[in-house]
Amino acid sequence: MARTVIIREHGGPEVLEIEDRPVGEPGAGEIRIRHEVCGLNFIDCYQRSGLYPMQLPAALGMEAAGVVEAVGEGVTHLRPGDRAAYAAVPPGAYSAARVMSAAQVCPLPDGIAFDTAAAMMLKGLTVEYLFHRTTPIKRGDTVLFHAAAGGVGLIACQWARSEGITLIGTAGTDEKCALAREHGAAHVINYRTEDFTKRVREITEGRGVDVVMDSIGADTFEASLDCLRPLGMMISFGNASGAVPPFSLSMLASRGSLKVTRPTLFTHTSDAEACQAMARHLFDKVVSGDVTIRIDQRFPLDQVADAHRALESRATTGSTVLLP
Numbered sequence: 001m002a003r004t005v006i007i008r009e010h011g012g013p014e015v016l017e018i019e020d021r022p023v024g025e026p027g028a029g030e031i032r033i034r035h036e037v038c039g040l041n042f043i044d045c046y047q048r049s050g051l052y053p054m055q056l057p058a059a060l061g062m063e064a065a066g067v068v069e070a071v072g073e074g075v076t077h078l079r080p081g082d083r084a085a086y087a088a089v090p091p092g093a094y095s096a097a098r099v100m101s102a103a104q105v106c107p108l109p110d111g112i113a114f115d116t117a118a119a120m121m122l123k124g125l126t127v128e129y130l131f132h133r134t135t136p137i138k139r140g141d142t143v144l145f146h147a148a149a150g151g152v153g154l155i156a157c158q159w160a161r162s163e164g165i166t167l168i169g170t171a172g173t174d175e176k177c178a179l180a181r182e183h184g185a186a187h188v189i190n191y192r193t194e195d196f197t198k199r200v201r202e203i204t205e206g207r208g209v210d211v212v213m214d215s216i217g218a219d220t221f222e223a224s225l226d227c228l229r230p231l232g233m234m235i236s237f238g239n240a241s242g243a244v245p246p247f248s249l250s251m252l253a254s255r256g257s258l259k260v261t262r263p264t265l266f267t268h269t270s271d272a273e274a275c276q277a278m279a280r281h282l283f284d285k286v287v288s289g290d291v292t293i294r295i296d297q298r299f300p301l302d303q304v305a306d307a308h309r310a311l312e313s314r315a316t317t318g319s320t321v322l323l324p
């Protein structure tokens with residue numbers, strides 16, 4: 001049996017429940033993993049609230065690190081006793097242990113602690129695909145990145161610095177702006193007190209940025225388009241303020257033949273080899289010291305509702321982990 005967070009209905013943090021669930025034995029292509037630390041991600045809130053509807057009752061959580069206890073037939077990249085970490089679907093990572101497909105579970109280098117791994121797999125693999133697998137971005141390019149002091153954001157700031165990319169970061173308080181700058185943002189904008197479009201135009205001397213990475217959604221989408229140079233790329237990858245409303249394609253033409261994409265991590269990691277390659281790239285960045293993972297909030301698993309409240313109320317910085 002393993003303590004597991006489930007929801008029986010969509011709603012606020014109060015719908016999160018904990019129950020003991022049988023774990024079972026791994027079948028072909030599966031492992032059983034005991035979690036040391038679980039990660040918290042904004043997507044967990046979308047699933048809980050119903051913005052991303054789920055078949056109910058459902059387990060939650062997509063990221064964790066721990067020790068492999070058993071492997072099923074055909075699993076060759078993991079053995080019992082191995083340290084491992086993952087970002088994977090289906091949800092179920094908010095638990096003490098689970099049986100799951102082995103394909104997206106990655107052997108964890110000794111130099112990376114369990115809490116670091118649980119805090120970075122989903123967020124770090126996202127940064128990996130945003131900077132390397134979405135649109136060509138080269139040294140010297142300029143990227144506008146919203147929520148730069150968040151979990152994904154602080155990793156993005158450091159990743160950009162390590163690649164010679166100029167990152168303009170936005171954040172909701174002056175303290176968060178300072179944190180983003182410390183982690184590598186070349187410029188920061190408090191988008192609650194400043195007009196970020198105007199500031200981006202000033203910073204880029206009227207040119208606009210090459211790429212926008214926007215996970216805020218409804219509140220920032222249109223103003224973010226106004227920050228792009230002609231032929232620039234808008235990567236809309238989240239909805240922290242709500243889903244982007246339908247828009248007219250002519251908005252892209254009138255602003256200079258802009259491009260828009262709406263990627264998800266799990267399209268990129270659905271190929272097991274690609275997933276392992278992305279993870280190795282992330283591990284190299286962390287082991288080399290180019291990227292450090294900052295955990296600013298830790299909650300026992302049974303306080304998962306408080307963790308959701310903190311994330312949704314913009315009270316957090318960096319990553320948040322849950323301790324089963």
Ligand code: NDP
Pocket residue numbers: 040041042043122123126147148149150151152153170171172173176215216219237238239240241242263264265266311312313314315316317318
């Ligand atoms: P964060 O730690 O970045 O938390 C979200 C941040 O968004 C808040 O701290 C806040 O920062 C900002 N924000 C702005 N408006 C709102 C609002 N109305 N409500 C809540 N927050 C708001 O979360 P994560 O690092 O877990 O994820 C960052 C984003 O990336 C999320 O939108 C997530 O869905 C997306 N994502 C997308 C993936 C994909 O593949 N498509 C994969 C992983 C993450 P501030 O106060 O500075 O404004």
